[in-house]
Amino acid sequence: MNLWSAFLSHQDADHPTHKWKYYFPVYERYFQHFIYKPLTFLEIGCWRGASTRLWKRYFGPHATIIGVDINPACKAYEEDQIHIRIGAQQDTQFLQSLLDEFGVPDIVLDDGSHMMSHVTATFEFLYPRMAKNGIYMVEDLHTAYWQRFEGGLRRPTTFIEKAKGLIDEMHAHYTQGGALLPTNFTHTTMSVCFYDSMVVFEKCAAKVNRGISMPASYDAVHHLVLDLLYLDKQSDTAELYQRVRLETDGERLLQANERLLQQGQLRPAYVIAMVLAKSGREHWNIAFSLAAGEMIFRLPMQWEYPLQELARMSDGVESQQREEYLRERVRPILVPFLQRVLQQRSVEYLRQIVAITQACIPDLQESLSGLESGAAGEESQNSLLAQAALVLQRLQA
Numbered sequence: 001m002n003l004w005s006a007f008l009s010h011q012d013a014d015h016p017t018h019k020w021k022y023y024f025p026v027y028e029r030y031f032q033h034f035i036y037k038p039l040t041f042l043e044i045g046c047w048r049g050a051s052t053r054l055w056k057r058y059f060g061p062h063a064t065i066i067g068v069d070i071n072p073a074c075k076a077y078e079e080d081q082i083h084i085r086i087g088a089q090q091d092t093q094f095l096q097s098l099l100d101e102f103g104v105p106d107i108v109l110d111d112g113s114h115m116m117s118h119v120t121a122t123f124e125f126l127y128p129r130m131a132k133n134g135i136y137m138v139e140d141l142h143t144a145y146w147q148r149f150e151g152g153l154r155r156p157t158t159f160i161e162k163a164k165g166l167i168d169e170m171h172a173h174y175t176q177g178g179a180l181l182p183t184n185f186t187h188t189t190m191s192v193c194f195y196d197s198m199v200v201f202e203k204c205a206a207k208v209n210r211g212i213s214m215p216a217s218y219d220a221v222h223h224l225v226l227d228l229l230y231l232d233k234q235s236d237t238a239e240l241y242q243r244v245r246l247e248t249d250g251e252r253l254l255q256a257n258e259r260l261l262q263q264g265q266l267r268p269a270y271v272i273a274m275v276l277a278k279s280g281r282e283h284w285n286i287a288f289s290l291a292a293g294e295m296i297f298r299l300p301m302q303w304e305y306p307l308q309e310l311a312r313m314s315d316g317v318e319s320q321q322r323e324e325y326l327r328e329r330v331r332p333i334l335v336p337f338l339q340r341v342l343q344q345r346s347v348e349y350l351r352q353i354v355a356i357t358q359a360c361i362p363d364l365q366e367s368l369s370g371l372e373s374g375a376a377g378e379e380s381q382n383s384l385l386a387q388a389a390l391v392l393q394r395l396q397a
Protein backbone atom coordinates (compact mmCIF):
# COMPACT_ATOMS: atom_id res chain seq x y z
CA MET A 1 0.00 0.00 0.00
CA ASN A 2 1.35 3.42 -0.81
CA LEU A 3 1.08 6.32 1.56
CA TRP A 4 -1.57 8.12 -0.43
CA SER A 5 -3.97 5.17 -0.42
CA ALA A 6 -3.19 4.59 3.27
CA PHE A 7 -4.12 8.22 3.85
CA LEU A 8 -7.36 8.01 1.85
CA SER A 9 -8.52 4.82 3.51
CA HIS A 10 -7.52 6.05 6.93
CA GLN A 11 -9.46 9.32 7.21
CA ASP A 12 -12.36 9.51 9.59
CA ALA A 13 -14.42 12.49 10.59
CA ASP A 14 -13.34 12.44 14.25
CA HIS A 15 -9.68 11.88 13.55
CA PRO A 16 -8.67 13.69 10.40
CA THR A 17 -5.03 14.26 9.64
CA HIS A 18 -3.84 17.65 8.61
CA LYS A 19 -1.69 17.05 5.54
CA TRP A 20 -1.69 18.83 2.22
CA LYS A 21 -2.28 16.55 -0.79
CA TYR A 22 0.92 17.40 -2.57
CA TYR A 23 3.05 16.50 0.44
CA PHE A 24 2.44 12.82 -0.25
CA PRO A 25 4.77 12.38 -3.23
CA VAL A 26 7.48 14.12 -1.19
CA TYR A 27 6.93 11.88 1.83
CA GLU A 28 7.10 8.80 -0.38
CA ARG A 29 10.29 9.98 -2.07
CA TYR A 30 12.15 10.11 1.24
CA PHE A 31 10.34 7.60 3.42
CA GLN A 32 9.87 4.58 1.17
CA HIS A 33 13.36 3.16 1.96
CA PHE A 34 12.38 2.86 5.60
CA ILE A 35 9.27 0.69 5.12
CA TYR A 36 9.40 -2.51 7.20
CA LYS A 37 12.79 -1.51 8.66
CA PRO A 38 13.47 -0.82 12.33
CA LEU A 39 12.91 2.92 12.36
CA THR A 40 12.58 5.71 14.89
CA PHE A 41 10.20 8.28 13.48
CA LEU A 42 9.57 11.48 15.39
CA GLU A 43 6.67 13.70 14.45
CA ILE A 44 6.31 17.05 16.14
CA GLY A 45 2.62 17.98 16.36
CA CYS A 46 0.04 15.20 16.90
CA TRP A 47 -3.21 17.17 16.85
CA ARG A 48 -5.82 14.38 16.80
CA GLY A 49 -3.40 11.49 16.63
CA ALA A 50 -4.32 10.47 13.10
CA SER A 51 -0.96 11.16 11.48
CA THR A 52 0.96 9.03 13.98
CA ARG A 53 -1.40 6.13 13.16
CA LEU A 54 -0.92 6.76 9.47
CA TRP A 55 2.86 6.50 9.92
CA LYS A 56 2.52 3.28 11.85
CA ARG A 57 0.43 1.80 9.05
CA TYR A 58 2.84 2.98 6.40
CA PHE A 59 6.17 2.00 7.99
CA GLY A 60 5.09 -1.37 9.33
CA PRO A 61 5.61 -3.45 12.45
CA HIS A 62 9.24 -2.55 13.21
CA ALA A 63 8.71 1.20 13.35
CA THR A 64 8.75 3.16 16.58
CA ILE A 65 6.57 6.22 16.14
CA ILE A 66 7.03 9.08 18.59
CA GLY A 67 4.47 11.86 18.60
CA VAL A 68 5.28 15.11 20.39
CA ASP A 69 2.72 17.72 21.30
CA ILE A 70 2.30 20.54 23.74
CA ASN A 71 -1.30 19.55 24.36
CA PRO A 72 -1.58 16.95 27.17
CA ALA A 73 -4.83 15.58 25.64
CA CYS A 74 -2.70 14.04 22.87
CA LYS A 75 -1.44 11.44 25.36
CA ALA A 76 -4.71 9.59 24.66
CA TYR A 77 -3.44 8.65 21.20
CA GLU A 78 -0.80 6.29 22.50
CA GLU A 79 -1.04 2.68 21.35
CA ASP A 80 1.22 -0.19 20.38
CA GLN A 81 4.29 1.26 18.52
CA ILE A 82 3.05 4.82 19.10
CA HIS A 83 4.54 6.80 21.97
CA ILE A 84 3.23 10.27 22.74
CA ARG A 85 5.31 12.67 24.81
CA ILE A 86 4.03 16.01 25.99
CA GLY A 87 6.30 19.03 25.82
CA ALA A 88 7.26 22.09 23.82
CA GLN A 89 9.29 21.50 20.69
CA GLN A 90 11.53 24.48 21.42
CA ASP A 91 12.45 23.09 24.84
CA THR A 92 15.82 21.43 24.25
CA GLN A 93 15.80 19.67 27.63
CA PHE A 94 12.54 18.03 26.62
CA LEU A 95 14.05 17.08 23.24
CA GLN A 96 17.08 15.62 24.99
CA SER A 97 14.79 13.51 27.17
CA LEU A 98 13.30 12.04 23.96
CA LEU A 99 16.77 11.13 22.70
CA ASP A 100 17.58 9.60 26.07
CA GLU A 101 14.42 7.52 25.99
CA PHE A 102 14.20 6.47 22.34
CA GLY A 103 17.68 7.01 20.92
CA VAL A 104 18.45 9.07 17.84
CA PRO A 105 15.61 9.45 15.34
CA ASP A 106 15.98 8.35 11.72
CA ILE A 107 13.29 10.73 10.55
CA VAL A 108 12.06 13.97 12.09
CA LEU A 109 8.93 15.59 10.71
CA ASP A 110 8.23 19.03 12.12
CA ASP A 111 4.50 19.73 11.92
CA GLY A 112 4.27 21.50 15.27
CA SER A 113 3.71 25.14 16.16
CA HIS A 114 5.22 26.47 12.90
CA MET A 115 6.50 29.46 14.86
CA MET A 116 9.80 30.34 13.20
CA SER A 117 11.83 30.51 16.42
CA HIS A 118 10.45 27.10 17.48
CA VAL A 119 11.14 25.47 14.12
CA THR A 120 14.72 26.80 14.16
CA ALA A 121 15.40 25.82 17.77
CA THR A 122 14.11 22.29 17.15
CA PHE A 123 16.17 21.90 13.99
CA GLU A 124 19.35 23.23 15.57
CA PHE A 125 19.05 20.80 18.43
CA LEU A 126 17.83 17.66 16.67
CA TYR A 127 19.51 17.75 13.27
CA PRO A 128 23.09 17.23 14.48
CA ARG A 129 21.90 14.47 16.80
CA MET A 130 19.98 12.42 14.25
CA ALA A 131 21.02 9.14 12.65
CA LYS A 132 23.82 9.39 10.07
CA ASN A 133 21.42 8.76 7.19
CA GLY A 134 18.57 10.70 8.78
CA ILE A 135 15.87 12.73 7.05
CA TYR A 136 14.72 16.01 8.57
CA MET A 137 11.54 17.45 7.11
CA VAL A 138 9.82 20.71 7.99
CA GLU A 139 6.34 21.17 6.57
CA ASP A 140 3.83 23.99 6.27
CA LEU A 141 6.62 26.48 5.65
CA HIS A 142 4.24 28.91 3.94
CA THR A 143 4.07 30.09 7.56
CA ALA A 144 7.57 31.55 7.03
CA TYR A 145 5.86 34.29 5.02
CA TRP A 146 3.15 35.02 7.62
CA GLN A 147 3.68 37.49 10.43
CA ARG A 148 1.58 35.53 12.88
CA PHE A 149 4.20 32.77 12.74
CA GLU A 150 7.12 35.22 13.11
CA GLY A 151 7.46 35.16 9.32
CA GLY A 152 7.73 37.70 6.51
CA LEU A 153 9.29 37.87 3.06
CA ARG A 154 13.13 37.68 3.40
CA ARG A 155 12.91 38.21 7.11
CA PRO A 156 16.32 36.88 8.20
CA THR A 157 14.95 34.89 11.14
CA THR A 158 12.50 32.72 9.19
CA PHE A 159 13.31 29.09 8.63
CA ILE A 160 13.18 29.56 4.86
CA GLU A 161 15.97 32.16 5.12
CA LYS A 162 17.94 29.89 7.43
CA ALA A 163 17.59 26.99 4.99
CA LYS A 164 18.76 29.21 2.12
CA GLY A 165 21.92 29.98 4.12
CA LEU A 166 22.40 26.29 4.81
CA ILE A 167 22.76 25.68 1.07
CA ASP A 168 25.99 27.71 1.23
CA GLU A 169 27.04 25.97 4.42
CA MET A 170 26.63 22.59 2.71
CA HIS A 171 29.11 23.83 0.05
CA ALA A 172 31.56 25.50 2.46
CA HIS A 173 34.36 23.19 1.34
CA TYR A 174 34.37 24.77 -2.08
CA THR A 175 34.45 28.43 -1.06
CA GLN A 176 37.77 30.01 -1.84
CA GLY A 177 40.18 31.60 0.59
CA GLY A 178 38.32 29.97 3.46
CA ALA A 179 35.34 32.33 2.92
CA LEU A 180 33.09 29.85 4.68
CA LEU A 181 34.58 27.29 7.01
CA PRO A 182 33.11 23.78 6.86
CA THR A 183 30.92 22.86 9.80
CA ASN A 184 29.35 19.71 11.09
CA PHE A 185 26.41 20.52 8.82
CA THR A 186 28.77 20.71 5.79
CA HIS A 187 30.18 17.30 6.52
CA THR A 188 26.96 15.51 7.27
CA THR A 189 24.50 16.92 4.77
CA MET A 190 23.90 15.43 1.36
CA SER A 191 20.99 17.57 0.21
CA VAL A 192 18.76 20.48 1.09
CA CYS A 193 15.58 20.35 -0.99
CA PHE A 194 12.88 22.99 -1.19
CA TYR A 195 9.34 21.97 -2.09
CA ASP A 196 6.26 24.17 -1.92
CA SER A 197 5.91 24.76 1.85
CA MET A 198 8.46 22.10 2.76
CA VAL A 199 12.20 21.84 3.23
CA VAL A 200 13.89 18.44 3.45
CA PHE A 201 17.44 17.74 4.65
CA GLU A 202 19.13 14.45 3.86
CA LYS A 203 22.02 13.50 6.07
CA CYS A 204 24.98 11.31 5.16
CA ALA A 205 27.96 9.73 6.88
CA ALA A 206 31.05 12.00 7.10
CA LYS A 207 31.22 13.51 3.63
CA VAL A 208 34.92 13.89 3.04
CA ASN A 209 36.62 14.26 -0.30
CA ARG A 210 37.50 10.79 -1.43
CA GLY A 211 39.73 11.70 -4.33
CA ILE A 212 36.98 12.78 -6.72
CA SER A 213 38.39 14.83 -9.59
CA MET A 214 38.07 18.50 -8.86
CA PRO A 215 38.42 21.74 -10.80
CA ALA A 216 41.92 23.17 -11.19
CA SER A 217 41.24 25.89 -8.65
CA TYR A 218 40.58 23.26 -6.03
CA ASP A 219 43.27 23.29 -3.38
CA ALA A 220 43.52 19.59 -2.66
CA VAL A 221 45.93 19.96 0.22
CA HIS A 222 43.75 22.57 1.90
CA HIS A 223 40.75 20.26 1.62
CA LEU A 224 42.67 17.25 2.78
CA VAL A 225 43.75 19.24 5.83
CA LEU A 226 40.13 20.29 6.49
CA ASP A 227 38.94 16.70 6.19
CA LEU A 228 41.57 15.46 8.58
CA LEU A 229 40.83 18.16 11.11
CA TYR A 230 37.14 17.38 10.95
CA LEU A 231 37.66 13.65 11.45
CA ASP A 232 40.11 14.34 14.22
CA LYS A 233 37.62 16.62 15.95
CA GLN A 234 35.04 13.87 15.75
CA SER A 235 37.63 11.57 17.40
CA ASP A 236 36.99 9.23 14.50
CA THR A 237 40.45 7.67 14.46
CA ALA A 238 39.51 4.77 12.19
CA GLU A 239 38.04 7.17 9.60
CA LEU A 240 41.06 9.42 10.01
CA TYR A 241 43.47 6.60 9.16
CA GLN A 242 41.21 5.43 6.35
CA ARG A 243 41.10 8.93 4.86
CA VAL A 244 44.89 9.15 4.78
CA ARG A 245 45.19 5.61 3.38
CA LEU A 246 42.88 6.51 0.52
CA GLU A 247 45.17 9.34 -0.48
CA THR A 248 47.37 8.13 -3.32
CA ASP A 249 49.56 11.17 -3.71
CA GLY A 250 52.52 10.98 -1.30
CA GLU A 251 53.62 14.52 -2.15
CA ARG A 252 50.22 15.86 -1.23
CA LEU A 253 50.33 14.02 2.09
CA LEU A 254 53.69 15.54 2.89
CA GLN A 255 52.43 19.01 2.08
CA ALA A 256 49.35 18.43 4.22
CA ASN A 257 51.61 17.24 6.99
CA GLU A 258 53.66 20.42 6.79
CA ARG A 259 50.56 22.59 6.92
CA LEU A 260 49.19 20.69 9.87
CA LEU A 261 52.48 21.06 11.72
CA GLN A 262 52.53 24.79 10.97
CA GLN A 263 49.06 25.01 12.45
CA GLY A 264 50.13 23.03 15.49
CA GLN A 265 47.68 20.25 14.56
CA LEU A 266 49.87 17.46 15.75
CA ARG A 267 47.57 14.51 15.94
CA PRO A 268 46.40 14.42 12.31
CA ALA A 269 50.00 15.23 11.27
CA TYR A 270 51.11 12.22 13.24
CA VAL A 271 48.48 10.06 11.57
CA ILE A 272 49.82 11.05 8.15
CA ALA A 273 53.35 10.26 9.23
CA MET A 274 52.35 6.87 10.53
CA VAL A 275 50.35 5.91 7.47
CA LEU A 276 53.21 6.93 5.19
CA ALA A 277 55.64 4.97 7.28
CA LYS A 278 53.47 1.89 7.63
CA SER A 279 52.65 1.72 3.98
CA GLY A 280 56.37 1.78 3.20
CA ARG A 281 55.99 4.73 0.92
CA GLU A 282 58.90 6.64 -0.42
CA HIS A 283 58.89 9.40 2.13
CA TRP A 284 58.57 7.31 5.21
CA ASN A 285 61.77 8.53 6.80
CA ILE A 286 60.81 12.18 6.28
CA ALA A 287 57.48 11.37 7.83
CA PHE A 288 59.17 9.83 10.83
CA SER A 289 61.42 12.82 11.22
CA LEU A 290 58.48 15.16 11.03
CA ALA A 291 56.62 13.20 13.63
CA ALA A 292 59.63 12.85 15.84
CA GLY A 293 60.94 16.36 15.50
CA GLU A 294 57.66 18.07 16.08
CA MET A 295 55.94 15.83 18.47
CA ILE A 296 58.30 14.13 20.73
CA PHE A 297 57.84 16.59 23.56
CA ARG A 298 54.35 17.67 22.82
CA LEU A 299 52.60 14.35 22.45
CA PRO A 300 54.36 12.06 24.89
CA MET A 301 54.37 8.40 23.93
CA GLN A 302 53.29 9.01 20.35
CA TRP A 303 56.83 8.57 19.07
CA GLU A 304 57.12 5.14 20.60
CA TYR A 305 55.27 3.63 17.74
CA PRO A 306 57.88 4.57 15.12
CA LEU A 307 60.58 3.02 17.21
CA GLN A 308 58.63 -0.15 17.79
CA GLU A 309 57.94 -0.26 14.12
CA LEU A 310 61.65 0.07 13.63
CA ALA A 311 62.28 -2.88 15.89
CA ARG A 312 59.74 -4.90 13.98
CA MET A 313 61.26 -3.99 10.64
CA SER A 314 64.72 -5.04 11.74
CA ASP A 315 63.52 -8.59 12.40
CA GLY A 316 64.87 -10.88 9.75
CA VAL A 317 67.46 -8.43 8.43
CA GLU A 318 70.55 -10.50 7.62
CA SER A 319 73.70 -9.44 9.50
CA GLN A 320 75.55 -8.48 6.30
CA GLN A 321 72.72 -6.14 5.48
CA ARG A 322 72.65 -4.53 8.88
CA GLU A 323 75.13 -1.76 8.10
CA GLU A 324 73.11 -0.77 5.11
CA TYR A 325 69.93 -1.09 7.07
CA LEU A 326 71.35 1.09 9.81
CA ARG A 327 72.56 3.70 7.36
CA GLU A 328 69.52 3.79 5.12
CA ARG A 329 66.62 3.27 7.42
CA VAL A 330 67.47 3.52 11.08
CA ARG A 331 69.75 6.51 11.14
CA PRO A 332 67.34 8.98 9.56
CA ILE A 333 64.86 8.15 12.27
CA LEU A 334 67.06 7.88 15.31
CA VAL A 335 69.16 10.94 14.67
CA PRO A 336 66.36 13.50 14.93
CA PHE A 337 64.96 11.63 17.93
CA LEU A 338 68.21 11.64 19.76
CA GLN A 339 68.96 15.23 18.86
CA ARG A 340 65.69 16.36 20.32
CA VAL A 341 66.04 14.22 23.38
CA LEU A 342 69.49 15.60 24.02
CA GLN A 343 68.39 19.17 23.49
CA GLN A 344 65.70 18.66 26.06
CA ARG A 345 67.88 16.53 28.37
CA SER A 346 64.99 14.16 28.72
CA VAL A 347 66.26 11.16 30.64
CA GLU A 348 62.96 9.35 30.66
CA TYR A 349 62.73 9.40 26.88
CA LEU A 350 66.31 8.25 26.60
CA ARG A 351 65.63 5.21 28.73
CA GLN A 352 62.75 4.24 26.50
CA ILE A 353 64.81 4.78 23.38
CA VAL A 354 67.51 2.57 24.82
CA ALA A 355 65.14 -0.29 25.36
CA ILE A 356 63.73 -0.11 21.87
CA THR A 357 66.94 0.55 20.00
CA GLN A 358 68.74 -2.25 21.75
CA ALA A 359 66.14 -4.60 20.46
CA CYS A 360 66.54 -3.51 16.88
CA ILE A 361 70.19 -2.58 16.35
CA PRO A 362 72.60 -5.16 17.72
CA ASP A 363 75.51 -3.00 16.54
CA LEU A 364 74.62 -0.42 19.09
CA GLN A 365 74.15 -2.81 21.93
CA GLU A 366 77.49 -2.25 23.57
CA SER A 367 77.32 1.50 23.82
CA LEU A 368 73.69 1.42 24.71
CA SER A 369 74.10 -1.05 27.53
CA GLY A 370 76.71 1.31 29.01
CA LEU A 371 74.18 4.01 28.63
CA GLU A 372 71.58 2.00 30.48
CA SER A 373 73.79 1.06 33.41
CA GLY A 374 74.85 4.70 33.67
CA ALA A 375 71.20 5.58 34.03
CA ALA A 376 70.86 3.43 37.12
CA GLY A 377 73.86 4.93 38.96
CA GLU A 378 74.43 8.09 40.96
CA GLU A 379 75.47 10.29 38.08
CA SER A 380 72.71 8.81 36.07
CA GLN A 381 71.51 11.82 34.14
CA ASN A 382 74.84 13.15 32.99
CA SER A 383 76.21 9.76 32.17
CA LEU A 384 73.08 8.86 30.24
CA LEU A 385 73.22 12.05 28.26
CA ALA A 386 76.92 11.68 27.58
CA GLN A 387 76.40 8.16 26.33
CA ALA A 388 73.50 9.25 24.19
CA ALA A 389 75.66 11.94 22.65
CA LEU A 390 78.18 9.23 21.77
CA VAL A 391 75.48 7.15 20.15
CA LEU A 392 74.39 10.16 18.21
CA GLN A 393 77.94 10.78 17.02
CA ARG A 394 78.18 7.19 15.95
CA LEU A 395 74.92 7.42 14.04
CA GLN A 396 75.95 10.65 12.36
CA ALA A 397 79.38 9.36 11.38
Ligand SMILES: C[S@@+](CC[C@H](N)C(=O)[O-])C[C@H]1O[C@@H](n2cnc3c(N)ncnc32)[C@H](O)[C@@H]1O
Binds near residue numbers: 049111
Ligand atom coordinates in the same frame (compact mmCIF):
# COMPACT_ATOMS: atom_id res chain seq x y z
C1 LIG B 1 -0.78 21.12 12.49
S1 LIG B 1 -1.08 20.33 13.98
C2 LIG B 1 -0.39 18.74 13.73
C3 LIG B 1 -1.12 17.94 12.72
C4 LIG B 1 -0.79 16.49 12.69
N1 LIG B 1 0.63 16.26 12.50
C5 LIG B 1 -1.55 15.85 11.57
O1 LIG B 1 -0.97 15.68 10.46
O2 LIG B 1 -2.70 15.47 11.76
C6 LIG B 1 0.01 21.13 15.06
C7 LIG B 1 0.10 20.54 16.47
O3 LIG B 1 1.24 21.13 17.08
C8 LIG B 1 0.98 21.29 18.45
N2 LIG B 1 1.86 22.36 18.98
C9 LIG B 1 1.69 23.70 18.95
N3 LIG B 1 2.73 24.33 19.53
C10 LIG B 1 3.59 23.37 19.89
C11 LIG B 1 4.86 23.40 20.52
N4 LIG B 1 5.46 24.53 20.87
N5 LIG B 1 5.48 22.22 20.76
C12 LIG B 1 4.90 21.05 20.41
N6 LIG B 1 3.70 20.97 19.80
C13 LIG B 1 3.04 22.11 19.55
C14 LIG B 1 -0.50 21.66 18.52
O4 LIG B 1 -1.02 21.34 19.79
C15 LIG B 1 -1.05 20.82 17.37
O5 LIG B 1 -1.60 19.62 17.86
